[in-house]
Amino acid sequence: MEAGKLLLIWLEGGFIQAQSCDRGKHWSPEKQTCEKCPVGTYQDNVQDFVPTECKRCPDSTTTFIEGATLKSYCRVDCPLGTEYNFRYHNCSLCPVGEFRNEVVQFCYLCPYGHTTVNSGSSACIKTNSNPPLIQKLNITIALSFNLGPCENINHVTSTVQQNVLFLMRRQRARYPDLCASDNCDNIRVTIQSVCNASEGARAHIDVININDFLFDNKVEHYRNTLSVLLEAFYDMTIIQDTLANPPICDTGQILKLDGECESCQPGQFANGFQCRICAKNEYSAKPVNNFCVKCPPNTKTEKEGSSNSSDCKEDDKTVIIAASTSGAVVLCAVIVIVAVVCWRGCKWC
Incomplete structure (x- = not known):
């Protein structure tokens, strides 16, 4: 049954209007809305009837999140x-x-x-x-993913990288010291992808120079950092779902924490999960791109965030000095290579 469909159900001696809910949710007759399954329960499918309660985990097990979508989220209590x-x-x-x-x-x-x-x-x-004493750590975590076919391995690699950072940023809402910046620049994601191979597909997450304990805003106590990081990957639904049905944001859009795409404004460019302001002497007009355009030679902008090519004005103070030397010009290039290997056969690691 399609989620969001309105139905009439019999409850407590009468018919009431109800709505079918997505996985991980149940219908609340009191609030007339879909609510997340509470801790200790799950809802693994959209059923032919409207469940007003979620399925309970087996005895001596529980979940660690609200809105669990699979029985496998039930772990030892x-x-x-x-x-x-x-x-x-x-x-x-x-x-x-x-x-x-x-x-x-x-x-x-x-x-x-x-x-x-x-x-x-x-x-x-x-x-x-x-x-x-508070200690600083470098932590590396290895994860495995069900990647599936390799038709678009570059997209798969990008999806895994972005969603790992998404999970880190979501965890940061409760543990603010997890990330050194809004973009979690202290967390590096390296994909070692072997699609359709018996060795499987893996990602390494390196967290650089982080405290060994992190403050939990909800509980107001400090918790072991490694435990916090491992918990972040307990709920892998977003990664597996986006690999199966990837949300593809258009050029000039970013992926928000709620999984929706949002367009950047003129004068900005899309950089992963953030809209960044164009630097001086660059501009970004509609339609916004994933990069800013440099002003033509001998022109410049007065400030950051320019939104039109007309903002690039001639530089009256430009002085051109011609000189010749007998020295050689050396061009240095730094090349970053991401290697992804595709083999036949698939077994998840």
Whole structure:
């Protein structure tokens, strides 16, 4: 059944108007809208009837997000003092100095002046010991993807890179110190893509010079950075969905956090997830492109963000000096090469 279709359903002794919802959502009769499935539940398809509740995870399992779309999102519901380990898929004890109580789903650093006696604690105690020093780390994570055919490997590579950064930026909303800038310039994504091969397809995510603990705006405690990064890739729906049905933004558009495309304005250019302002002596007119156009020789603009070629004015102060030397001119070129290999046969790694 198509999502968004209006239907009449029988509920509590009468018919009410309802709407079929997308995967990961259920119909709320009280609010008359589709809502995300709560933690511990999922909805894996758009059904022939309107579900007012989501499917519950099997006993002793839960989800770590709202709006889960598959049963595979249900993982072990770890006891207090432990957290789910996204790398090994089991429950790990909270280290000494960290805790997990009934309020949170993960281990968090004890507040200043507090610690734990043993690993696996659900509460912190006061201490006179100095808190641990913040350390800087370089972290590398390897991921695997179901890439499918290689008809457009450049598009596949670009899609994976952009969506990995999308997930990082989404996680940054809760952990602001995850990215060094709005564009997450401290996070590098390298694709080692072997489409249709038994070796599979992989991406390496390198996070450079990051604190070993990150502040969680929601819980207001610090959490282990590696755990934060691994959790970001727990929900891979956006990557797999966009590889199957990639949202292709037009030239001059950017992909927003909600998955929609947005056009940049004249005087800007599209750069991945951001509209950037054209530098001085460049312009960008309608239709906006993914780059700015340089002004003709001996002309310049008065400011950044020029939106028309007419903004390029002649430079009255241009002085041309001709000179000859006996020296040789050396042209240096830096070439960045991205190699992608396509083989036959496919098995996901």
